Each structure stands twice: as C-alpha cells, then as structure tokens.
Amino acid sequence: MSGEKSDFVKFEQVDKSYDGKELVVKGLDLDIAEGEFLTLLGPSGSGKTTTLMMLAGFETPTNGEIYFDGNPINNIPPHKRGIGMVFQNYALFPHLSVFENLAFPLKVRKIDKAEIEERINKTLKMVSLTGFENRMPAQLSGGQQQRVAVARALVFDPKLVLMDEPLGALDKNLRESMQYELKHIHETLGVTVVYVTHDQGEALTMSNRIAVFNDGKVQQLSGPNELYETPVNSFVAGFIGENNTFTGTVKELASGSAKVETSTGEIIIANPIAVSSTGEKSRISLRPERVNINPTEQIENRFEAEIKEIIYHGDHTRVRVNLLGNDDFILKVPNASSNSKLNLGDKLNLGWSSQDCRALDY
C-alpha cells in the first residue's frame, strides 16, 4: 500500500435502511487507506452496493457519517464529490462518441480544449484504445466499452474511483484479462479504488484488502491470503474458496488447540478461532488442498474415508468421499501419474494438521 493516510475514506457507524423496517447496512465502520484497492465482496443483498452508493452520494446514510479525505460528505451532492465511478453496465452515453464521452467530465470542469485532448489521448493509451476516439459506444465490443468506462472514470484524475461490478457482463476469458489490466492501472496510477463484486476470484486477484459483507455487516476485512487461509467465521470460510465442514461440540479447549467431538463421536483436533468455551457447538472448516492422502508422517488428525465419486477436472481430480459422516467431503488430487489408481469404493487414509482445521462459530 502506497497510501499516506490510512483513513482516506472513513465510514463511521453508518446505518442504511430503505423501508424503515430493515437495515441494509448495519453499524458500518470502515477505513480505506489512500492508494488502496479495496474490494467489497459479498452475496447479493449483503449491503455492499448500498455502501458504494452511499460513498458515491446516490444514497444517503440513515445514520452515521462518511468522511472523504478528512471531510464529512453526507451533505455533499454526488457531482461535488469528485469521485470517479464505473457502473455495472458501463453507463456510456450512447449518443456521444468515445472522445465526447471522455471529454464530458473535463468539459464540466471547464478545462481548455488542448488539455482535454491531451488528457484523453493519455487515458485512451492507458486502456489501449488509441484510435477509437470517433467510435460510438454501440460500435464497440463489451470489453472495449468496459475500457472506455474505466477511462472515463479516470480521465479527470479523481482521487477515488468506485467500481460497481464492472466486469459482470463480460465473458470469462475477457473478465480475467480485464482483472489484470485493472490491477495494473491501479498500480500505475496509485489511485484509491473501491471495488464491488460478488466474484471471489476477482476479489482475490485484484485487491489489497477485501471486506467480506454479509447481512449488512463486514464479516472480515483483510488481505486476500489471510482471508483465504485464516477466515474468522463460518460465513467467510464458506464464501471464499472451497471448504469442507464438520459440525461438532467442543470437548476440550486449550490455547492453540481444541478437541471437537463430531456427530459420529470421533474427536478432531482443531485450531480454535471462534470458539470460547467447552460445550459450545462449532463448525470446523478445512480446505480441500490441506488434506493429505495416505500421509506417511506423524499428523494430528487421521481418519479413513470411502470414495463416493471421482470427477475429472483436467489439471486435477476432485474426489468426493464419505468422512466422519460427511458425505460431501471434497479432495483435490493433482493429476500426477501416481494418483491415477483411484477407484470408486476404495478406502483412503486422510490426514491433516490441527493448524489447517479451524474451529469456527456454528
């Protein structure tokens, strides 16, 4: 993070309700550092888009205050905030050419003609669209429209750019290449970006930090690896990446280790993250790639499983096994030649370390 201010944008106890009955955003506290690429990630209806719209000024917080660069902005209309925004369906002006679309924010600012041209050329070069100045938006492909939308949000040098699921309408390959492109643009310009998506892959690829939203609240705010490796609760563990779970009751609790009894009566030794007392119910989370098949070394958890289904995935094979009463336990087996002898109904020895298996809230 290149930012100087750690609270460049600050949400302070922000609530938002549309109908007076339900809170869409509940007591949101969020600091966004200058120069950061922060992603608001969550399922639909989790409040992430509402949060973004409040920052842009299209929605007013029901309670609390939002600060931008140190100043409260609740009462500042969107056009005076100077925040760039990329919309879900690009929102390019269909009756204006690419050049005129990009010139719009500059003309509004009464910048003189020569500079407008210079800035537009520079920005179009950045999104590799030089030569497309006179095209109309309808004459561009989805990816090109997307680039114009990004260019338009950046051309007036805003300090903060908001992106509302900007890649949602693109096909998979294009989406991936645009992810890298956006990441590079962010790195080059050092502009602060707040990005909304429901696609975890997108979030993990691009972000400095990710705020996982659910039920109007930030569940976890951390960097991509921590989010994946050390989810703090069951929702985050389940939402980010693939996840195997067991439910059970905490029998013994020590620092750094907990014994959890599953419904089938076995004891799993787990890393206590969100459990605080014995007798508590807990959901244990374990990433598929952290499970060793037929482990040779000493390992804390070791159980036998039966293969139920084998699904070929190209670079790896997914094996669904029955383990400790869980019929949906997934293993990811790399397609090396040594693993080709898996058969339906085979018994496997599975083992994993207690550090990789996290005892979370139920």
Next chain:
Amino acid sequence: MTSEIRTSDGELLSVKLKKVERRRRTTAFLLAAPLLFFIVFAYVIPIFQMLGRSIDNVQMNEFLSNTHDVMQEWDGTEMPGEEITSTFFYELQGLVEEKNHGKIATRLNYEKGGFTSLIKKTARKLNDFDENGNFLDQFIETHKKWGDIEYWLALKRGTDAYHYRKYLTTFDYEEKFDGSIERIPEKKRINVTLWIRTIFVAAGVTFCCFLLAYPISHLLSVLPTRYSNLLMICVLLPFWTSLLVRTSSWMVLLQKQGVLNDIFVSLGIVADEGRLELMYNMTGTFIAMTQILLPFMVLPLYSVMKTIPPSLMRAATSMGATPFLAFRKIYFPLTYAGISAGSILVFVLSIGYYITPALVGGAKGTLISNRIAYHMQQSLDWSLATAMAAVLLVAVLIVYWLYNKIVGIDNMRLG
C-alpha cells in the same frame, strides 16, 4: 464457380433458394393481403377519387361540349359572335329538355355570381327565341347580364374539363377574367386566416402536449411498476372514452356557467360578472385538443425514456455535472426520438382535427377542417373542399418529409 453449387438433391442452389424464398414471401404476402386490399379499396382509391374532384369539371365540359369547342377560338376581347351564341342556345335548349340546366347553373355560379338566376330566367324564355334573329341580342333581351362580357368569359372558363382555380380559392386568390391572379377582396378572405390559425393551433397544441407530457412520461418511466401502471391508466383513460363524450365534458367544464368558472368565482379569482370566456374561442380549442391529444405525446416519450438506464444520469453527476447539466447534455438528447415522434403525431393529428374545434371552438376557434366540412355539407362546393383537403394532405406530407430529413423515420418510436 458459385453457379455450379448444387443442393444435396441435385438442384441448382440459386434456383432452390429462390423457390424456398418464394414460398416464404408468398405466405407473408397472403397474410398481409386482406389489409392491403382493404387499404387500397377503402382508402387509397377513394382518396384519389375525391382529390380528383378538386380539378375535375368533365361533366360541365360534356354538357356544353360544342359551346366549349367553338369558344376556344374566341379571344374574349369583344362580345362573342353568332357562332358561339347560337351553339350555346341549342345546347342550352337540349339541357333544359333533359332538366340538366340547374346543374350548370350551380356550377357556373362558382365562376361568377348571379349565374344561377341568369340561367334559370333564360331557360324559361328559351321558347320565345327567334331562331332566325340575332342570338346575342335576344340573350341580352332576356336578361341584361348577357350584355356583360364577363358572363360569357365565365362560360368559356367554366366549360374547361379541368381547372386549378379551387386551389387559388383555397389561399384566397382568384383568377381574373383577363388571366391575372389577384387576392380576393379583404372582406371575403377567410381561408388564409384559417390556414394560419390551423398551423398555429397545431404547433401550439404540440408544444403544450410536449410540456405536459415530458414530466409525466419521465415519472412513468421511473416509478415502480405498481404505480406506473396506475398512472398509465390515467393517461390512457382518454383513449377509452368516446371523443364526443370527452369534448362534451369539456363544454360542461369550460362554459360561462360551467364548473371551472364556478370554481374561479367561488374562490374569488374572478368576479361573477367577469366570468372567463373559455369556450367558443381559441382558448377552448387549445385546452380541449391538448387534453385529447396528450396520450399521443406521452406514449412515444415513455417508450423512449424507459430505455434510458438511470445509471446514465448517475454517471454524469458522478463526473461532476450538476443535475441540470446532466439532464440537458445526457437525458434530454436521448429523448429526441420520442419528442419528435410524439410531436409529429400530435401535429399531424391536430392539423386535421375536426370535432373538438367544431364543438368548443365557436367562430373564432374553427380550423381549416371545419371549413372543409362546411364546403362538403353546406355550400356543397366539393371541388373546393377537396382542394383544401389536398392542400392539407400535402402539408402533412411536407411535415413528414421534413421529419425524415431532420430526424430520420427509422428513429421514430411510437410506443
């Protein structure tokens, strides 16, 4: 090599393609055929037949064909010679026997006033004529108007098979007997005033409809479906009510002792003696027509506005444009297609509007269509009526052509 390509069953591709396409085209044509026939027989042919009447004078030409022929040589500087007068005498005699002289009297009266009585009186006295005497003198003896050369000139002109003089009348001009074209006396001028008033009312009504419809359409396009449907019904309600009923209800509202005036008086806005003249003038025509034609503006506007994503305005404001600037630069230009479609629709409809101005317009609020109806039903000068209708049709076509030039007909959206 393309001509050599054959389908799997050995037929030439181009032939086969045509065959398949022909079947499809025939089906399409058959589906459209009933409407096509209906339009041709019930619309296109009658219209052209009616329009033909504006220049048609063939019947007169047949009744007095010999007179017409001999008059071609006559230059009209002196009184007509015996050849003309005798030919006219014998043909008139024939017409009187067949009791057709009334028709030519009416027709000739359009050319010159006083011809009706002239022909009738002459017809009664035809038997007194001495076939060996001077016909012109005897004509003058029967009625002194025959001594006026203009009646003979009118006779010559009135027996031409085709003429364009009704079009001059449409614009308050007349062709003098010496061939010069002049405006008719000021007191008689009415058509130009009506044309101007018609255009003015049509443009005004279009503008008022635009002013009223724009915000309503916008509201319709942004409201949640639940409310917008209700509002839509309110807008469309006029469509489902008889035009006559709506116009009559405006009469109830607008008359001097009507609802609106009562309200104004009870609120003290106007004094009881000073009740407003809201009807039988232009105000009435304006108000009623605007209300009646409003849906034709709302629907195209609404259909265009519905397709404008709200994110465009948000995008514009996020880039620093004030809401007004965003509206002017982004939203408004995107609604041009709807504005123009609605405007042309309302303008074309109001330029030929009849019932409403006839009922609430009074003398000061009548339009050209009322004049056409007058000539169709009362003066029975169908030639003039159809000439006016033809001018109206051309005016509409010009508007349409201009629209196509400026906006492009492909951009028209009618809802």
